[in-house]
Amino acid sequence: MLIDVTHIDPCFEYRLREEGESPGEYGRRAADLLEAEIQRLGPDSVMAFMAEPVVGATMAAVAAAPGYFKRIREICDTYGVLLILDEVVCGMGRTGTLFACEQDGIAPDIVCIAKGLGAGYQPIGAMLCSSRIYQTIAEGSGFFQHGHTYLGHPVACAAGRAVVSAVLNRGLLSRVQAQGVKLTAALHERFGQNPHVGDIRGRDLFQALEFVTDRETKTPFNPSVGVNKIVKRAAFEADLICYPMGAPLTVARAIMSWWRRPSSSRTSRSPSWSTNWKWRSRRRLAHSGHWLHLHLAPIGFRLLLNTHSIHPDRCVLP
Numbered sequence: 001m002l003i004d005v006t007h008i009d010p011c012f013e014y015r016l017r018e019e020g021e022s023p024g025e026y027g028r029r030a031a032d033l034l035e036a037e038i039q040r041l042g043p044d045s046v047m048a049f050m051a052e053p054v055v056g057a058t059m060a061a062v063a064a065a066p067g068y069f070k071r072i073r074e075i076c077d078t079y080g081v082l083l084i085l086d087e088v089v090c091g092m093g094r095t096g097t098l099f100a101c102e103q104d105g106i107a108p109d110i111v112c113i114a115k116g117l118g119a120g121y122q123p124i125g126a127m128l129c130s131s132r133i134y135q136t137i138a139e140g141s142g143f144f145q146h147g148h149t150y151l152g153h154p155v156a157c158a159a160g161r162a163v164v165s166a167v168l169n170r171g172l173l174s175r176v177q178a179q180g181v182k183l184t185a186a187l188h189e190r191f192g193q194n195p196h197v198g199d200i201r202g203r204d205l206f207q208a209l210e211f212v213t214d215r216e217t218k219t220p221f222n223p224s225v226g227v228n229k230i231v232k233r234a235a236f237e238a239d240l241i242c243y244p245m246g247a248p249l250t251v252a253r254a255i256m257s258w259w260r261r262p263s264s265s266r267t268s269r270s271p272s273w274s275t276n277w278k279w280r281s282r283r284r285l286a287h288s289g290h291w292l293h294l295h296l297a298p299i300g301f302r303l304l305l306n307t308h309s310i311h312p313d314r315c316v317l318p
Helices: 023-041 068-079 100-104 131-138 154-169 172-191 227-237
Strands: 046-051 082-087 110-113 126-129 197-203 206-211 257-260 290-295 303-305 308-310
Touching: 023 046, 023 068, 046 068, 068 082, 068 100, 082 100, 154 172, 172 197, 172 206
Parallel strands: 046 082, 082 110
Antiparallel strands: 046 257, 110 126, 197 206, 206 290, 303 308
């Protein structure tokens, strides 16, 4: 539904950082692509920049390189471009802070949240904006057209409020951080030297494995091998819910989108997002890789990991 949208490369350190380049240098180079694109399009034609602080289904728990989002924030401020963050997947505590962008040291102009906001108890999503944007609307037309049939449902709102209260008042963020350390250590201990695990990435309880034929060359498996199906069968045998995706997608440029100022008001919908609390095998970009994607919410459904229960309150890992 978006019009006049263009893209820049994703900040994907595992695939795109060059040999001899530090993570910080790569983060700066990746962010500078934004400024180059603004200048190519013309600053007056660019309305907003959209990105996920920790990419969800499309690249499986990819966090930006150090300094990337601080530089993005600087560029947006310089050119008067709104920074819109999509935290539908990574927000509401999964990465150890209520908002994933807190760990990047920035604040967006607009942020979209969902999934963890309802913790599986009730479907709900929300758009939050800065006071500057709010006041601009309030002191202007005072009218914000965004209604749909079931928007603002009182039961959904009550559920969302209860979930956020539980996350903030029951020490769940610190619990996510503590259990995230254990999960990271367990993944690296079990898979760190596996010849077919090229990358282990993510933050706290939002992590992923990327499967490759060769760790040195990072060559992905041919989809015909059906690694996703093999992983699915093994996961189910270990009482782990798995969502297999095996066909290649050819998307060489990023999930971070540009909007030009439209000639008329438009609304947009995000692409299909992965469901909470399930391992995911997804791949995107020009290569045909396979990913195993782990989403764990701070509260929500019970999930079994190798017969060890991760309880909504206790999140117990071995």
